Amino acid sequence: MNLPPIMGDLVVLVPVVTLVVFAALTLLFGVFTRERAALGGLALTGVIAALVFTVFLWLQARAGGVAVTALGGAFRGDALSYAFSFIILIGAGLAVVLADGHRVRLQLDQPEFHPLLLLAAAGGLVLVSAGDLVTLLLGLEIMSLAVYVLAAWRERSRVSEEAGMKYFLLGAFASAVLVYGIALTFGATGRFDFAGIAAAAAAPDFAARGLLLLGALFVLVGLAFKVAFAPFHQWLPDVYTGAPTPVTAFMSVVVKTAAFGALLRTTGTLVDALGVGPIGEVLPAVLAVSIGLTMVVGNFGALLQSGVKRMLAYSAVAHAGYVGLAVLAGGDAGVQAASYYLFTYTFASVAAFAVLLSLMDDDDRGDRLERLAGLGRRRPWLAAALAVIMLSLAGFPPFAGFIGKAVVFQAAIAAGHAALAVLGISTAVVAVVFYARVVMTMYLREPDAHTPVARPIPRRTAVVMAIGLAATVVFGLFPGLWLDWIARAPWWSAGF
Amino acid sequence: MATFVVLAVVMVVGALGVVLLKQPVHAALSLVGTLLTLAVTYVTLEAHFLAAVQVIVYAGAIMVLFLFVLMLLNVQDTGPRRSLPGLRWAAYAAAVVTATAIAAVAFWDGRPAPDPAVVSLHLQGGSAGGIGDALFGELLLAFHLVGVLLLTGVVGAVALVQRRAESAHGAPKGTGLPAGRDAADGKARALASGGRR
Numbered sequence: 001m002n003l004p005p006i007m008g009d010l011v012v013l014v015p016v017v018t019l020v021v022f023a024a025l026t027l028l029f030g031v032f033t034r035e036r037a038a039l040g041g042l043a044l045t046g047v048i049a050a051l052v053f054t055v056f057l058w059l060q061a062r063a064g065g066v067a068v069t070a071l072g073g074a075f076r077g078d079a080l081s082y083a084f085s086f087i088i089l090i091g092a093g094l095a096v097v098l099a100d101g102h103r104v105r106l107q108l109d110q111p112e113f114h115p116l117l118l119l120a121a122a123g124g125l126v127l128v129s130a131g132d133l134v135t136l137l138l139g140l141e142i143m144s145l146a147v148y149v150l151a152a153w154r155e156r157s158r159v160s161e162e163a164g165m166k167y168f169l170l171g172a173f174a175s176a177v178l179v180y181g182i183a184l185t186f187g188a189t190g191r192f193d194f195a196g197i198a199a200a201a202a203a204p205d206f207a208a209r210g211l212l213l214l215g216a217l218f219v220l221v222g223l224a225f226k227v228a229f230a231p232f233h234q235w236l237p238d239v240y241t242g243a244p245t246p247v248t249a250f251m252s253v254v255v256k257t258a259a260f261g262a263l264l265r266t267t268g269t270l271v272d273a274l275g276v277g278p279i280g281e282v283l284p285a286v287l288a289v290s291i292g293l294t295m296v297v298g299n300f301g302a303l304l305q306s307g308v309k310r311m312l313a314y315s316a317v318a319h320a321g322y323v324g325l326a327v328l329a330g331g332d333a334g335v336q337a338a339s340y341y342l343f344t345y346t347f348a349s350v351a352a353f354a355v356l357l358s359l360m361d362d363d364d365r366g367d368r369l370e371r372l373a374g375l376g377r378r379r380p381w382l383a384a385a386l387a388v389i390m391l392s393l394a395g396f397p398p399f400a401g402f403i404g405k406a407v408v409f410q411a412a413i414a415a416g417h418a419a420l421a422v423l424g425i426s427t428a429v430v431a432v433v434f435y436a437r438v439v440m441t442m443y444l445r446e447p448d449a450h451t452p453v454a455r456p457i458p459r460r461t462a463v464v465m466a467i468g469l470a471a472t473v474v475f476g477l478f479p480g481l482w483l484d485w486i487a488r489a490p491w492w493s494a495g496f
Numbered sequence: 497m498a499t500f501v502v503l504a505v506v507m508v509v510g511a512l513g514v515v516l517l518k519q520p521v522h523a524a525l526s527l528v529g530t531l532l533t534l535a536v537t538y539v540t541l542e543a544h545f546l547a548a549v550q551v552i553v554y555a556g557a558i559m560v561l562f563l564f565v566l567m568l569l570n571v572q573d574t575g576p577r578r579s580l581p582g583l584r585w586a587a588y589a590a591a592v593v594t595a596t597a598i599a600a601v602a603f604w605d606g607r608p609a610p611d612p613a614v615v616s617l618h619l620q621g622g623s624a625g626g627i628g629d630a631l632f633g634e635l636l637l638a639f640h641l642v643g644v645l646l647l648t649g650v651v652g653a654v655a656l657v658q659r660r661a662e663s664a665h666g667a668p669k670g671t672g673l674p675a676g677r678d679a680a681d682g683k684a685r686a687l688a689s690g691g692r693r
Contacts, residue, residue: 013637020644027651074637112655119648126641138641142648149652155659187602210605214598 009070012057012077015050015085016129019122022046023115030111040100043114047096047121051089058082073131073193081129083339083486084261087346088128091253092121094350094464099246101458102357106244106364107155117250120146124254128261132193133182133219136262140178140226144171147255151243154364163242170225170235178222184215185270194269201273209279216270216283223266226259229324230293233317237301240313245364248309249353252316253346260320260342264327264335271330287328292423294321299427302434308356309367311434312349315393318431319345325424326408329415336486337411343482344400344475348392351468355386358457366452372438374447379454383442385465392472394435395428400476407483499540507533520566524559531555541615544622 026042060066061077069076096117103109123143130136148171152164186192188211189200201212225232240248267287274280298318305311319341326338359375360366376383392399405428412421457465475482510533513526531554538547620626631639 024647071637072634074635110655110659112651112658115651116648116655119644119651122644123648134635134638135641138638138645142641142645145645145648145652149655152656184598184602188605208605210601214601 009067011066012070012075012129014057015053015089016122016125018050018053019046019118019125022049023118023122026118027111027115030115036103036109036111039109039111039114040096040103043118044093044096044100046118047089047093050121050125051086051093054082054085054089058086069131073195074135075126076129076131079486080261080265080335080339081125083335084128084257084342085125087257087339087343088121088124088254088261090343091257091346091350092117092124092250094346094467095246095250095254097460098249098350098354098357098464099244101460101464102246105362106246108153108244108246113150113153116146116150120150120250121254124258127258128265130262130265131195133185133266134192136266137175137178137182139258140223140262141175143255143258144175144226147247147251150247150250151239153244153247154242157242157363159242160244161242163239166235166242167239174222174225174232177218177225181215181218181220181222184211184218186215188212188215189273194265198269198273201275209274212270213274213279213282216274217286219266219270220263220283220287223259223263224290227256227263227324228294228317228320229290230297230317230321231290233294233297233320236317237310237313240316241307241310245309245353245357245360248313249350252312252349252353253342256316256320257342257346260323260327260338264330264338267327268330268335284328287324288417288420291321291324291328292420294318294324295424295427299430299434303430305434306369307367308369308372308438309360311369311438312352312356315431315434316349318427319393321427322405322408322424325412325417325420328417328420329411331415333411333414336483337407339486340479340482341404341408344392344404344472347468347471347475348389348401351385351465351472352389352393354461354464354468355382355389357461358382359452359454361452369438369441370445371452372441373445373451374442375454376443378447382454382457385469387439387442388469388472390435390438392476394432398473398476400472400479403476403479407479500537503533503537503540506530507537521563524562524566527562528555528559531559542619542622545624545627546622 022043022045026039026046029042030036030039057066057077058079061068061079061082066077068078096114099106099108099113099117120143123139123141123146126139127136127143128139130139148164148168151167152161154160182192185197188208189197189206191197191200200206201209221232225235228236240251243251267283271280271283274283295318298314298316298321302311302314302318305314323338323341323345326334326341328334329337356367357364359371372383372386375386388399392401395401395405397403405424409421409424412418412424507530510526510530514523514530517523517526531550535547535550535555538544538550618626
């Protein structure tokens with residue numbers, strides 16, 4: 001196949017273009033048909049098509065058949081972007097199926113719902129594949145703008161409106177900080193692209209190291225908001241609780257994975273660019289403090305919650321802290337550990353929200369822990385599924401959550417952050433308490449007259465739960481399936 | 497240099513006005529001042545096309561939009577807000593410290609300005625050509641992504657407004673909403689149907 005050079009370049013963009021095209025198709029279908037049930041199927045087709053293209057390009061890139069960069073380096077098709085795009089698309093696909101099963105009950109069948117979901121996923125792909133800071137910002141904004149609206153989706157619900165508004169205002173502020181950081185970075189180096197920033201900072205006559213540090217700190221704050229590092233996590237519990245549960249599942253996997261992809265690339269570049277010496281030590285130190293705080297706040301916050309959805313929200317903060325350890329470790333090992341953690345977290349998180357959906361009221365409310373009482377006897381399969389997922393999230397062997405924590409702590413210790421890894425291990429012990437509380441309520445507590453009975457599970461939700469469970473067990477028993485696969489790939493994340 | 501200092505002072509005063517003035521309309525007018533001064537700064541840098549766009553798009557279209565929204569929403573000061581004691585002063589202090597730190601680093605650590613001759617060559621006398629080259633060359637992907645971003649924004653805005661209007665037409669499900677809420681719904685519906693009443 002002899003493509004002209006520019007076309008050969010553009011092949012890397014195909015997954016993103018697929019998602020945008022399917023978003024437009026879903027939008028048009030929504031206008032011309034009243035058949036709302038078809039929209040979910042169409043959206044899922046788009047996600048699967050993008051997934052197939054991503055895998056194809058990934059294999060091609062490993063064989064050296066596709067260019068690593070497109071459009072002069074603005075868009076990158078390297079191992080980091082393919083691995084994270086893969087995770088994002090799987091998370092998006094599961095969330096689409098999950099939303100479809102509860103479409104009518106949760107009023108998710110307005111024609112704009114699926115296009116926004118697809119556009120958010122497209123923004124996520126751009127975010128993890130961005131080769132320069134302008135593309136990164138635009139990817140972040142496309143994703144965020146769609147998710148702001150999705151968070152406020154529940155009709156006549158003050159909580160949902162509050163969630164959307166809160167997320168929007170704080171998110172806009174974080175974006176402004178990010179833009180300012182990008183401007184300062186440009187002021188220091190004169191370049192937007194990661195390779196150019198690294199090259200400019202490596203030049204012997206580079207004098208603007210302080211300005212670059214300031215820019216890097218602002219960029220870090222902007223991205224830390226999206227991944228919910230403390231103290232920028234405060235929006236998360238309210239937004240996760242207020243958003244419709246399928247959207248919460250989507251946010252906890254797609255938005256988080258995409259933001260971490262961008263964070264890995266940005267901190268990797270900027271820490272290297274700042275070099276060694278007193279100025280170079282500031283950024284890792286700030287990151288380390290923030291990550292330590294995140295692990296503590298997330299786990300102790302979850303401990304205090306009486307609602308399961310809110311508990312999962314705080315635990316999402318805690319998991320962000322653990323992935324943060326991999327970010328801090330940096331390098332290929334850090335990127336690979338983070339990708340494994342996020343890959344397995346995607347399955348566990350979506351499955352947890354899927355179980356939760358069948359326990360909550362028709363209007364997506366009511367997530368108190370007492371509702372789970374006696375579930376072990378009333379619905380043994382549902383209870384077993386939730387128990388496995390909780391144990392995996394808590395980090396029990398032989399489930400995937402255990403291996404995820406192990407590789408992350410390993411990467412952190414290897415990079416010389418032993419103290420932070422110890423803090424991570426001790427907070428993980430705290431986490432066991434609140435995850436075990438869910439399991440114990442299901443099996444040990446007797447239901448009283450007020451305990452509602454869980455509704456029958458739609459078949460599509462059962463499929464999501466089955467996939468989530470299977471992946472949690474399989475990738476826990478055979479972590480090499482993912483780890484060996486990505487370790488064999490040539491990594492272009494560092495040292496362009 | 498003297499021109500720049502004068503313009504910069506006006507710009508910063510305008511920006512402070514946006515934050516500090518109590519009346520929303522005054523703040524918006526203060527923003528016009530900042531945007532226009534920025535346009536003049538572009539002129540002093542020989543970026544004439546950019547200056548014109550700045551005036552037309554920002555000081556023109558976007559400001560009109562701002563003022564429209566302010567008048568439609570009829571924003572009023574709702575009296576003192578509840579907040580943690582001392583939060584206001586802590587916020588002021590944090591802002592001043594951050595701004596000073598940024599200014600200090602920027603002055604102390606600035607990159608030397610490039611040769612004016614090179615800059616003029618790039619700007620091509622401030623015509624649209626240079627901007628076109630950048631937009632459809634180096635920033636081609638970003639240019640297209642902005643299109644996707646605008647699409648997302650439009651779809652999102654329609655989704656939020658449309659939904660309100662639909663639910664207002666249909667049978668009211670959740671009652672017990674305050675009366676003001678219904679009035680807001682009516683306004684949203686009027687907007688959604690293009691102002692027809």
